[in-house]
Amino acid sequence: MASTGTADAHEAATEDGVRRRDFIEIAAVSAAGVGGLAALIPLISQMAPSADVLAESSTELDISTLEEGQSIKAVFRKQPVFVRHLTPAEIQAANDVDVSSLRDPQTLEERTEDGHHNILVVMGVCTHLGCVPLGAAEGENKGEYGGYFCPCHGSSYDTAARIRKGPAPKNLEVPTYEFTTDTTIVIG
Amino acid sequence: MSFPWAKNYEPVNPVMKFMDEKLPLPRLVYNAVGAGYPVPRNLSYWWNFGVLAGICLVLQIVTGVVLAMHYAANSGIAFDSVEHIMRDVNWGWLLRYMHANGASFFFLVIYIHIFRGFFYSSYKAPREMIWLLGVVIFLLTMATAFMGYVLPWGQMSFWGAKVITGLFSAIPLVGEPIQVWLLGGFAPDNAALNRFFSLHFMLPFVILGVVILHIWALHIPGSSNPTGVEVKQESDTVPFHPYYTAKDGFGLGVFLLIYFMYVFFFPNALGHPDNYIEANPLSTPAHIVPEWYFYPFYAILRAFTFDFIIPAKLWGVLAMFSAILVWFFLPWLDKSPVRSGHYRPMFRKFFWFGLIPCMAVLFYCGGAPAEEPYVMISQIATAYYFLHFLVILPIISSVERPEPLPFSITEAVLGSDDSAVIEPAAKAAE
Missing domain, CATH: 2.102.10.10 (Rieske [2Fe-2S] iron-sulphur domain)
Structure with a gap:
């Protein structure tokens, strides 16, 4: 069980209402999205004419x-x-x-x-x-x-x-x- | 998901009870194609073709998987490996002829299934999603069939691949890079053959997945029927099993007779002899045509011979794809509240004397050489085709006066329905 103190730290918002967790969520989803798109590059590019x-x-x-x-x-x-x-x-x-x-x-x-x-x-x-x-x-x-x-x-x-x-x-x-x-x- | 009077699955023996608790797969089958699925009692033989299409898909997957055990997807030996299947592999000739003719019969069945949908407006609410998924299945099947035809690496395979991928080069600016990317080279070669094989193996399983969605979506409103009147009561339906398993079984028997008549006695009647000549990139056959099931769309492609703002070639490609994409909009183009063509006098005339002859003409012109008078006939038929879906259907649905519908399926079948009398009376009493 997390202490109330830690919970407060997680929920603590800056003055404009942004929580630290918001930042982590956006960062994680962005990284996964960019990574997912990057994974498409070899999958698409392999179909182009090969070196030989x-x-x-x-x-x-x-x-x-x-x-x-x-x-x-x-x-x-x-x-x-x-x-x-x-x-x-x-x-x-x-x-x-x-x-x-x-x-x-x-x-x-x-x-x-x-x-x-x-x-x-x-x-x-x-x-x-x-x-x-x-x-x-x-x-x-x-x-x-x-x-x-x-x-x-x-x-x-x-x-x-x-x-x-x-x-x-x-x-x-x-x-x-x-x-x-x-x-x-x-x-x- | 089903009607309240649908029979409930009750396993009797302990094994089935065990199974039903842990993984209710038998229950799913019972409710989908067993006694637990109530179906309108008045379905005609036109309703056999959905099940037949499913059987064709299974037939193609089974024969295809075993053919893949002997076929070599390499441009150097692909043609020879097909002859190896024909001459050396045990029963190879049968498996290959079943697969090649199976593709033709698959399309025949699908076309009948689609035109059944046109006549009975099966695309109308609440069945729009079934229709949309059906069009997706058709597009996937066309792609699969095209790639399968390339695999024997004969002259028609090669030049078909070249012409069809050449369609993409009509796209402005990015067209030619797209064609090179699709082929993995500047002309069809080993790279193209290999990827077509890979996709030809994979796509049927994608089709199978979409077929499951198609059936799932079907089971929400239940099957349509020739009157187009929705099921109201238990007397309108019979359980799928044994009534329609029997009827579908009989239809399957007739289908297999005709199919195997082709497999055994006319195995090459639906194919093209040029495909028994190995692919030669330096010599074009005099008369390139696709397989018969693509003729109507090939005719539309070639109907555009004049530049108008955009080049003729691009018009042809856009029209060919639009000819199928327009089906996606059918549920919203045909606004008539009556479904069945049997009760729509004007719609019925345009179906039998407009759409059907138009498709027949396009079919004929697609297989004919690209010269007059076929080009001009294709142009007229193409114009009618789009006019039919985009103009005639919406106008009919607003001006037509439909004939009176039966109160219920029961009334349509038996001539009278007791609840038809009781119900209005009960309503009046309220």
């Missing part, structure tokens, strides 16, 4: 044998990448378009690297729902704008892989990449 998945996030490609009018399909982050050596006719077709009329206005120049405007590197992932468009391999349907055609919902991309028709909202994504030599590109 992130380590795969660059791909080196040798394009020395890529002839004009040819494409290669590479893999970057387990998704297809299309690298195309554009023909002069394709470059001309891309540059003839009035950019302001496009759904996602971009020029071919903005979508390629300086000094290599004839090499178009895009992700082979339709910006609608992620299907792989056709057009990179020989004999595949290139759609009515001569670039890529997505068979899932009929999006057509032009020779600069810009969206021209169909439900996709954006141009095929240009990944970050650089030319490390004249014939080698590193994606990612």
